[in-house]
Amino acid sequence: MDLQAIGKLAKEASYELAIADSKQKNAALETIALALEANESEIVAANKQDIQAGIDAGLTDALLDRLLLDETRLAGIIADLRSVINLADPVGEEFDSKLLENGLKLSKRRVPVGVIGVIYEARPNVTIDIAALCLKTGNASILRGGKETIRSNMVLVKVIQSALQKAGLPKTAVQYIESTDRALVGELLKMDQYVDMIIPRGNAGLQLFCKENSTIPVIIGGIGICHLFVEQSADFDKALAIIENAKVQRPSVCNALDTLLVDEKIAAEFLPKLAAHLLPLAVTLVGESKAKAILGDKATVAQEGDFSREWLSLHLGVKVVTGLNEALAHIREHSSEHSDGILTNDFTVANKFINAVNSAAVYVNASTRFTDGSQFGLGAEVAVSTQKLHARGPMGLQELTTYKWIGIGDYLVRG
Amino acid sequence: MDLQAIGKLAKEASYELAIADSKQKNAALETIALALEANESEIVAANKQDIQAGIDAGLTDALLDRLLLDETRLAGIIADLRSVINLADPVGEEFDSKLLENGLKLSKRRVPVGVIGVIYEARPNVTIDIAALCLKTGNASILRGGKETIRSNMVLVKVIQSALQKAGLPKTAVQYIESTDRALVGELLKMDQYVDMIIPRGNAGLQLFCKENSTIPVIIGGIGICHLFVEQSADFDKALAIIENAKVQRPSVCNALDTLLVDEKIAAEFLPKLAAHLLPLAVTLVGESKAKAILGDKATVAQEGDFSREWLSLHLGVKVVTGLNEALAHIREHSSEHSDGILTNDFTVANKFINAVNSAAVYVNASTRFTDGSQFGLGAEVAVSTQKLHARGPMGLQELTTYKWIGIGDYLVRG
Numbered sequence: 151m152d153l154q155a156i157g158k159l160a161k162e163a164s165y166e167l168a169i170a171d172s173k174q175k176n177a178a179l180e181t182i183a184l185a186l187e188a189n190e191s192e193i194v195a196a197n198k199q200d201i202q203a204g205i206d207a208g209l210t211d212a213l214l215d216r217l218l219l220d221e222t223r224l225a226g227i228i229a230d231l232r233s234v235i236n237l238a239d240p241v242g243e244e245f246d247s248k249l250l251e252n253g254l255k256l257s258k259r260r261v262p263v264g265v266i267g268v269i270y271e272a273r274p275n276v277t278i279d280i281a282a283l284c285l286k287t288g289n290a291s292i293l294r295g296g297k298e299t300i301r302s303n304m305v306l307v308k309v310i311q312s313a314l315q316k317a318g319l320p321k322t323a324v325q326y327i328e329s330t331d332r333a334l335v336g337e338l339l340k341m342d343q344y345v346d347m348i349i350p351r352g353n354a355g356l357q358l359f360c361k362e363n364s365t366i367p368v369i370i371g372g373i374g375i376c377h378l379f380v381e382q383s384a385d386f387d388k389a390l391a392i393i394e395n396a397k398v399q400r401p402s403v404c405n406a407l408d409t410l411l412v413d414e415k416i417a418a419e420f421l422p423k424l425a426a427h428l429l430p431l432a433v434t435l436v437g438e439s440k441a442k443a444i445l446g447d448k449a450t451v452a453q454e455g456d457f458s459r460e461w462l463s464l465h466l467g468v469k470v471v472t473g474l475n476e477a478l479a480h481i482r483e484h485s486s487e488h489s490d491g492i493l494t495n496d497f498t499v500a501n502k503f504i505n506a507v508n509s510a511a512v513y514v515n516a517s518t519r520f521t522d523g524s525q526f527g528l529g530a531e532v533a534v535s536t537q538k539l540h541a542r543g544p545m546g547l548q549e550l551t552t553y554k555w556i557g558i559g560d561y562l563v564r565g
Numbered sequence: 566m567d568l569q570a571i572g573k574l575a576k577e578a579s580y581e582l583a584i585a586d587s588k589q590k591n592a593a594l595e596t597i598a599l600a601l602e603a604n605e606s607e608i609v610a611a612n613k614q615d616i617q618a619g620i621d622a623g624l625t626d627a628l629l630d631r632l633l634l635d636e637t638r639l640a641g642i643i644a645d646l647r648s649v650i651n652l653a654d655p656v657g658e659e660f661d662s663k664l665l666e667n668g669l670k671l672s673k674r675r676v677p678v679g680v681i682g683v684i685y686e687a688r689p690n691v692t693i694d695i696a697a698l699c700l701k702t703g704n705a706s707i708l709r710g711g712k713e714t715i716r717s718n719m720v721l722v723k724v725i726q727s728a729l730q731k732a733g734l735p736k737t738a739v740q741y742i743e744s745t746d747r748a749l750v751g752e753l754l755k756m757d758q759y760v761d762m763i764i765p766r767g768n769a770g771l772q773l774f775c776k777e778n779s780t781i782p783v784i785i786g787g788i789g790i791c792h793l794f795v796e797q798s799a800d801f802d803k804a805l806a807i808i809e810n811a812k813v814q815r816p817s818v819c820n821a822l823d824t825l826l827v828d829e830k831i832a833a834e835f836l837p838k839l840a841a842h843l844l845p846l847a848v849t850l851v852g853e854s855k856a857k858a859i860l861g862d863k864a865t866v867a868q869e870g871d872f873s874r875e876w877l878s879l880h881l882g883v884k885v886v887t888g889l890n891e892a893l894a895h896i897r898e899h900s901s902e903h904s905d906g907i908l909t910n911d912f913t914v915a916n917k918f919i920n921a922v923n924s925a926a927v928y929v930n931a932s933t934r935f936t937d938g939s940q941f942g943l944g945a946e947v948a949v950s951t952q953k954l955h956a957r958g959p960m961g962l963q964e965l966t967t968y969k970w971i972g973i974g975d976y977l978v979r980g
Contacts (some may be wrong), residue, residue, distance in 0.1 A: 165897070169920050250942055254935055261923065263953050342776065346953045361757065365776045367783075367954045388976035395978035482580070493976075504971055505584050508676065516974030520669055525979065526970070527665055538678050538761045538967045539782040540954040552953045555941070556919055559931030561803035561908075563810035564940065 151329045153337050156292060157344030159322035160265045164290040166320050168262050172239040175285055178317035179235045182282070183228050185313035189305070190224060196305040197274065204298055216272045217299050227275045234282045237529045240548045241288050244556075253562050258553040262288035264346035266550065267338050267366065271296040271352045277306045280349075281324045283532050285314075287550040290323045292345065294338065297330040304328060339364035349533050354460075369545070371535040374404035374488035375460050376518040379411040379477040379503070381494035386420060388515075389493040390427045393466075395517040398431050402462050404534060405489050405521040409457055409467040411477045412441070417470045421445050424468070433464045440470035457484050474499055478506050485509055488536050489518040510536055510543035566744045568752050571707060572759030574737035575680045579705040581735050583677050587654040590700055593732035594650045597697070598643050600728035604720070605639060611720040612689065619713055631687045632714050642690045649697045652944045655963045656703050659971075668977050673968040677703035679761035681965065682753050682781070684709045686767045689717040695764075696725055696739045698947050702965040705738045707760065709753065712745040719743060754779035764948050769875075784960070786950040789819035789903035790875050791933040794826040794892040794918070796909035801835060803930075804908040805842045808881075810932040813846050817877050819949060820904050820936040824872055824882040826892045827856070832885045836860050839883070848879045855885035872899050889914055893921050900924055903951050904933040925951055925958035 167175075186193065197219040204214050219227075240260050247257035266289050270276045277295055284291040295303045303326060311321035327334055339348060342365045349369045350360040360368045378396060380389050396407035412420055417440070425435060425448035435441075436456055437449035449468065457467050457480070471477045481490050491513030492503040500514045511521040521543060523531025528546030535541045541549035582590075601608065612634040619629050634642075655675050662672035681704045685691045692710055699706040710718045718741060726736035742749055754763060757780045764784045765775040775783045793811060795804050811822035827835055832855070840850060840863035850856075851871055852864035864883065872882050872895070886892045896905050906928030907918040915929045926936040936958060938946025943961030950956045956964035 165921070165923075168923065248942065250940070252935070252940060254931055254940075256941060259919075264923070361780045367952065385976060392976060392978055399979065491972075504674075506580070508580075508583065508679070509969065511970040511972060513971075514973045516669055516972050516977040517979050519979040520667070520972055520974075520977075521970075525665070525667060525669075526671060527663065537782065542967055543970045552957055554924065555926040555936075555958045556928075557906075557926060557931050557935055558929045559935075561800060561807060562931040562935075563807055564814065564932050564934040 151327065151331070151334065153327065153334055153341065156325050156327070157265070157341045160290040160292050160325055161344045163320040163323040164262065164264045167285070167288040167290055167323055170288060170319065172241075174317075174319070175239065175288065176235045178314055178319050179231060179282055179285060181317040182310050182313040183231050185309045185316075186224065186228050186231070186278070186306075189309045190221060193224060193302065193305050193309070194220060197299070197302040199301045200299050209298070213272065213298070217274070217302075219274045219302055223275070227278050231278060231282050234286050234530055237286065237547060239286060240551050252565065253559060255558040257556050259556050260548070260551045260553050263550060263552050265290045265292065265344055267292045267294070267345045267348045269294045269335060269338075269348070269350045269352065269356060269360070272298050274299045274302040274306060276351065277303050277326075278310070280532065281307075281310055283530055283547060283550060285323060287547050289550055292325050292327065292338065294327040294335060300328070300330060335359070336363055339366060342366045351533055367540070369533055369535050369541065370537045371533050372404050373460055373486045373536060374406070374518075374521075374534075375408050375458065375484060375486040376405060376488055377409045377411060377481050377485055377490040378407055378518065379471070379474075379481075379492045380413060380416070380420060381474070381492055381496060381499055382413040382415045383495040383499070384493040385495065386423060390423060392493060392515070392517050393424070394427060394431065396519055397428070397433060397466050398464065399519055401464050404460070405518050406462070407466065407518055408459070408461050409469065409484065411469050411471050411480055414440070414470050414472055417441070417444055421468070422448075425449070428466065431464075433466055436465055436467045438467075438469045441468040444470070460486070474502060478503070481507055481509075486536055488534065489513065489521040491516060491518055510534070566742065566746070566749065568742065568749055568756065571740050571742070572680070572756045575705040575707050575740055576759045578735040578738040579677065579679045582700070582703040582705055582738055585703060585734060587656075589732075589734070590654065590703065591650045593729055593734050594646060594697055594700060596732040597725050597728040598646050600724045600731075601639065601643050601646070601693070601721075604724045605636060608634065608639060608717065608720050608724070609636060612714075612717040614716045615714050624713070628687065628713070632689070632717075634689045634717055638690070642693050646693060646697050649701050649945055652701065652962060654701060655966050667980065668974060670973040672971050674971050675963075675966045675968050678965060678967050680705045680707065680759055682707045682709070682760045682763045684750055684753075684763070684765045684767065684771060684775070686711040686771075687713050689714045689721065691766065692718050692721045692741075693725070695947065696722075698945055698962060698965060700738060702962050704965055707740050707742065707753065709742040709750060715743070715745060750774070751778055754781060757781045766948055782955070784948055784950050784956065785952045786948050787819050788875055788901045788951060789821070789933075789936075789949075790823050790873065790899060790901040791820060791903055792824045792826060792896050792900055792905040793822055793933065794886070794889075794896075794907045795828060795831070795835060796889070796907055796911060796914055797828040797830045798910040798914070799831075799908040800910060801838060805838065807908060807930070807932050808839070809842060809846065811934055812843070812848060812881050813879065814934055816879050819875070820933050821877070822881065822933055823874070823876050824884065824899065826884050826886050826895055829855070829885050829887055832856070832859055836883070837863075840864070843881065846879075848881055851880055851882045853882075853884040856883040859885070875901070889917060893918070896922055896924075901951055903949065904928065904936040906931060906933055925949070
């Protein structure tokens with residue numbers, strides 16, 4: 151496995167992709183869709199081997215379900231691929247154009263980033279998703295999936311590559327690191343001469359490893375320690391509906407609610423309603439001392455670190471705060487700056503909250519569950535960034551691009 | 566020197582700055598301008614100590630000149646500071662606003678990045694420039710200047726801090742790492758819990774050190790290996806004027822020309838004119854074999870690595886290429902992706918060049934010297950980025966900001 155050679159080929163492919171027009175890129179995506187349909191049985195058979203290996207290794211049913219790629223799921227992935235074809239191509243857009251006093255005609259043109267390295271876990275749909283979104287935006291990609299789906303991924307990439315060749319684009323535009331040797335991730339993160347951007351899609355450990363070891367810019371994200379603050383003026387019943395939605399609809403995802411902060415002026419009245427609403431939905435309330443005192447045996451006692459964890463389960467941290475300022479201080483200390491919101495009818499307090507909270511998505515009277523590329527109308531989602539630079543929150547196609555300045559003169563010198 | 570304490574104070578100050586309005590920030594900047602005027606003699610005296618220490622250490626006259634901060638230069642810096650006051654504040658702008666089908670009122674709001682760490686060398690004007698640009702955009706800054714100007718910088722920061730306090734903003738909004746211990750730079754680069762962005766303003770060694778050691782996103786930039794390609798259809802006289810401007814006007818800066826690529830179809834005619842034009846201006850032509858063969862004793866022989874260096878002097882690499890494709894290949898291999906241009910009268914070739922060259926600034930019939938914040942009409946320049954993410958090319962105030970998504974609903978849940 152010569153990773154340097156993969157990087158060099160990817161960089162060369164990126165030059166070709168950068169000048170491919172939308173029609174050509176869309177034709178390649180359609181060729182891939184057709185090839186996936188034509189190779190359905192081989193793909194499903196490879197996935198069956200992954201599943202069997204997973205059963206032999208004693209993986210949980212939940213994880214096995216994430217690995218599964220049957221005919222129905224493959225059809226869904228192919229449908230998603232075709233919807234990417236229908237999205238507008240952001241590449242080539244010119245913006246901020248101006249004729250400067252010095253005579254220079256200046257504009258910014260949106261261009262692909264170049265080569266994108268993506269490190270991800272279990273689910274094989276990510277392989278096709280990411281390859282397609284990168285191709286659509288003229289980027290070459292180097293993929294590194296989890297070892298549990300290596301057989302599925304290798305067949306998928308083989309199908310994608312031969313389709314690319316058929317469509318007249320370099321097959322090295324999508325490459326896969328076939329070895330499961332973890333040292334290769336470390337090597338990929340240092341290949342800044344070839345790779346322009348790293349997207350780690352995985353747990354906090356992977357994010358940290360990338361942050362600490364990469365010489366390539368990394369998009370940190372996907373970890374959501376999300377808060378809602380129930381301010382004293384909130385409508386209780388409507389607030390409960392939002393809390394239920396944020397916590398219960400899909401507890402295993404990053405935009406699910408982790409901590410509820412409740413104004414002490416309403417805590418005695420609101421918390422029993424909260425328990426009555428959520429306990430029948432199998433939610434476990436985890437209270438700090440003041441909340442626990444009100445909730446009694448309806449809540450467990452919060453342990454050290456409970457307010458700094460992403461639950462990914464039906465647990466909900468509950469804390470009573472003295473008001474807006476303590477809520478803001480708690481959010482600053484514990485939020486992963488993914489999605490945080492306030493439930494209130496007070497316009498002034500709502501604006502203070504919006505101004506002071508510095509998360510990628512800040513909500514007033516809406517569920518944290520909205521932080522999602524398709525909910526935000528981006529059409530697709532590559533990742534959810536929780537860092538400050540380049541992109542914040544759901545990243546769509548545009549966030550896989552950068553710009554270059556184009557200056558045109560009539561043989562113009564600087565005075 | 567407790568760097569962690571500095572980081573924590575900076576983060577706390579950033580919360581206050583983020584909600585300060587433009588009027589308050591501008592008033593603070595004017596207070597700083599007045600304080601610099603009032604403390605002119607103390608500042609100039611501290612700088613005299615730096616200069617004396619530099620003389621004792623045997624610094625070159627050129628470097629001593631860079632360190633110098635006399636009354637005239639200080640007045641210039643204060644004038645620049647007042648022009649920052651007059652720039653529009655990008656913070657608070659809302660954009661991409663939309664009402665989504667799901668009922669969510671969504672917009673992006675431009676907000677400060679947070680805490681910015683800046684590592685720079687000799688010139689003391691950078692201390693005031695950067696502090697002012699960060700304050701204007703609501704960012705706290707942690708500054709680390711070169712040891713040659715430590716006395717000047719410490720007085721400047723003391724003046725800035727007491728002016729901040731007078732203006733009602735936290736004095737910890739601008740902090741300076743007073744020790745010259747280099748290990749502290751390494752420690753700063755790991756403080757990702759407090760610092761959101763690192764801007765290294767210095768040589769390639771500093772850039773590399775930051776890239777390899779930072780867990781904080783770094784803005785790599787300021788290294789320009791810049792190219793011009795003289796295509797066969799170019800107007801010779803006008804081309805020579807641009808080449809002179811790009812090479813001779815200010816050879817020590819990053820947007821100066823380093824390598825001239827000449828189409829072989831015109832080389833025999835053009836290169837003698839080039840030599841006749843540039844040699845009287847003290848330019849040394851450094852030719853690869855084909856160029857040297859034509860230029861004879863008008864050029865020295867290019868050595869290994871000469872086409873991969875930023876000259877920062879009156880040297881100019883000259884290479885004869887077979888046409889556009891070889892020019893593009895050379896630029897891809899050697900450019901630092903700062904500023905590259907083509908001189909041509911052929912519209913089709915010009916467009917091919919623009920499409921294929923992936924540098925931060927790509928020019929047609931214009932000098933590379935235009936790559937500059939003030940030339941581009943940005944009003945100020947923090948740095949020139951040569952990386953792909955967040956910002957490319959000259960970075961103005963907007964590039965010191967990020968955005969957050971604001972979602973407002975009427976007690977809205979995700980369906």
